Amino acid sequence: MKLKRNERVGALIKILSDHPNEIFTLSYFTNRFNAAKSTISEDIVVAKKMMEDLKLGKIETIAGAAGGVKYIPITSRENNRAVLEGICRKLEEPNRIVPGTFLYMADIIYNPTLVRKMGEIFASQFAGETLDYVVTVETKGIPIALMTANALNLPLIILRRDSKVTEGSTVSINYVSGSTGKIQTMSISKRAIKNGANVIIIDDFMKAGGTAKGMIDMMKEFEANVKGIGVMIATSEPEKKLVDHYIPLLILQNVDEKEGRIHVYPNESLI
């Protein structure tokens, strides 16, 4: 079957954007589309320009023997503003406050469309790093971390709150929750992480930073380098967290249970 240019460009974009950060050789497309290398190269030029003009992400060509073409989800500031302000409007709904000034967030952090968009924003922030894994701890951070890992084409590591028999031999650490002061445990199979890996940590919520600090300590057990930390929401208080560098998507300033008011805003440096 011979395809026309508009069909080839469409198919090329579909295949690349279904596989973020995965390199496809030109031969893959010459075979699949039954077309010459020069033709595919021209298709790529068209696709590349259109994606940049419409701010739909980036198509990058890699030269050399291991070369080819890949799609990188890079989000624009306008996109980030629209996504993050939309989530703030949702978070500000007064009926989210549950006793103890907690916020009910399951409908947001388990919404595939929203977590995919948040994952792409994180992926854009860490796009320059050479990474081996995205790390999170169960449960609420898993969807956002998975979508970040998907956008970066990296395996996801899920630290467990208890050690499960089906994981083989495990490494466990204790850590102190910064907000409650309670001692908690996290575990991971010894074989899950190769030594000396480069990782980023993604989680849904940071108050004092105790959980993030626990994840950093766990990474030390594997001599891993933590290249970045991303959290969906960080509270503005305490200002001094147990970890130094982290990227929040949103800042939660205040939950006023009596007035039913929630004050949350996007991280200014992303929008």
Place this chain on the structure above:
Amino acid sequence: MKLKRNERVGALIKILSDHPNEIFTLSYFTNRFNAAKSTISEDIVVAKKMMEDLKLGKIETIAGAAGGVKYIPITSRENNRAVLEGICRKLEEPNRIVPGTFLYMADIIYNPTLVRKMGEIFASQFAGETLDYVVTVETKGIPIALMTANALNLPLIILRRDSKVTEGSTVSINYVSGSTGKIQTMSISKRAIKNGANVIIIDDFMKAGGTAKGMIDMMKEFEANVKGIGVMIATSEPEKKLVDHYIPLLILQNVDEKEGRIHVYPNESLI
């Protein structure tokens, strides 16, 4: 900015396939691409034919006031065979067996690319149903369930193994694990599921079916209709499970710890 046809077709496919099962109006594209309705209609015809010819999924136009165009990820049998046989080859690696004849699977079930592909296969199987939620129980099934929910454009519901204070008032049930005979608990916030909803259940593993049965019981608390159950792996023994209808992607026939041999194959009806 005026776009050429090949640019419009590429952009249209990118936008639609980034938002599976979400309806976009023609006006959305006439505005975004600065083009006439008739032009966009022709673009859609081109995109539709190409997607079907290359088996990249389906583009559907919906007539009427609430009408528009959407992308449905429909996987072909050839695709399913390639994906599922690939996963079988990985699962058969002898070093996966951990004491107790369990299989180490974290590198597969937390791999975004693989779970995305499995999610699309599940979504294809349940594409005909009118659904409100995808339901799973923490932890290992979450990635596959999230990618299924993403492909179907549905919210994900995660049942918890314990009730967390941040969820507000919860519904809890006890259930008996079919394989271990132990009593387990699962909980969910009362507000997470609207009454009388249509749901599908997705999980990573089914042996006797006790967990799936527990999830069905939990759905009864919300008068929800379970329209289908999908599991990544079902064991061939016991043949009679505690639930009647379920779709496994793979059948695990045997784990021979002594010989280091794992026998697993794709569900024949999907390939």
